[in-house]
Amino acid sequence: MSQPSAVISTRQLATLLGDPNLRLYDCTTYNEPVPPGSDVPYRAVPGDKTFAAGHIPGADFLDLQGEFSDTSAQQFFMMPEVARLEAAFGRHGLDATRTVVVLYSIGTMMWSTRFWWMLRSLGVDARVLDGGFDKWKEEGRTIETGAPKGYPATTFEATPRAGFFVDKTFVKSRIGDPSTVTVNALGPQFHKGLEPSRYGRPGRVPGSVNVSAATLVNADKTLTRLADAEAKFTAAGVTRDKNVILYCGGGISATIDLLMLTQLGYDKLTLYDASMGEWARDASLPIETD
Structure with a gap:
């Protein structure tokens, strides 16, 4: 059985803006080149600057490598312990009472789909914005600028699912x-x-x-x-x-x-x-x- 609720269109999201149960997150990261011979394949840079330049109204920003990855691992973006993720998502206002969680990114959807898979492993079925911010902007929809205002902090208790x-x-x-x-x-x-x-x-x-x-x-x-x-x-x-x-x-x-x-x-x-x-x-x- 397919699960179309894992994806949300820009039209559908536009009708949800302002809903108190909505938690909307820009998940953008940029992999920037490094000098030849470097020990790492790229430099992971959070998309906070592009967020400040323009984002969907009401959105918060999530720093994948900085807050939601195991920074002690040799590889970038590795899943950290559940407790760290619970604390991080809680700081960004996510809890079980939020019935609509929408993720998007700029340039490519893979940053939002990564968060989608992470959240699924924690028991949260979020939705990914089809086409991301690029499609939202292309359609001439309302955009905000400036640093994230964030959501009130909550206590997030995960319900981990095995095998992800x-x-x-x-x-x-x-x-x-x-x-x-x-x-x-x-x-x-x-x-x-x-x-x-x-x-x-x-x-x-x-x-x-x-x-x-x-x-x-x-x-x-x-x-x-x-x-x-x-x-x-x-x-x-x-x-x-x-x-x-x-x-x-x-x-x-x-x-x-x-x-x-x-x-x-x-x-x-x-x-x-x-x-x-x-x-x-x-x-x-x-x-x-x-």
């Missing part, structure tokens, strides 16, 4: 397992190992298939039709009877695939959180190229 994130040991153990399909959401050139990887060794998790997140998004930054998305997954061998592991470079763009699969009714889904940021650097792990 896995590690390298789990992924390695499923290589060759006929009941599992592992999906790489990076572009085909990186999946095939045809271009140098900023994460380390070029290539992919052995046996994984490729459904690039970029192919699930239209030119106007909205999501493709569900039928088109399902055709792509089916062609890659992703079927409802399989356990599906998603990965990408840093556990971000793969959440676009996860959103689409959830919308399509797939329910055996998990995310390799560290993704190629870990796998490509670990010489003990097998890697495959064309």
Whole structure:
């Protein structure tokens, strides 16, 4: 059974502005380039400046790497402990009484879909704004400027759901397992190992298939039709009877695939959180190229 409530249109959101139960968050982060030879693939920069330049009225801003990730981890954007997330979301006014939680980002939806997957793992079914701030702005809808005003702080108590994130040991153990399909959401050139990887060794998790997140998004930054998305997954061998592991470079763009699969009714889904940021650097792990 599909779950269309995971996505909300700009028209639908416009009717909800001002609703006291609405919690609306800009989730934008920017991955900026680093000098050659750097130990990290990019520099994670919060989108607070673009938020100040323009945001949907009433929105608050969430800093993914700064507040909602394990900053002690070598990789960016790793899931922290539940207690840290409860405190962080509570500071931003999220609790069980908020019946409508909407997430959006600028430039790409993957930052909002990452928060969507994180919140699902904590028991909160949020919605992602289709097309993000780009579509909202393109349509000439009302925009505010300035720093976030935020929401009154609350006590957020998560209801964690198991199985939403896995590690390298789990992924390695499923290589060759006929009941599992592992999906790489990076572009085909990186999946095939045809271009140098900023994460380390070029290539992919052995046996994984490729459904690039970029192919699930239209030119106007909205999501493709569900039928088109399902055709792509089916062609890659992703079927409802399989356990599906998603990965990408840093556990971000793969959440676009996860959103689409959830919308399509797939329910055996998990995310390799560290993704190629870990796998490509670990010489003990097998890697495959064309």
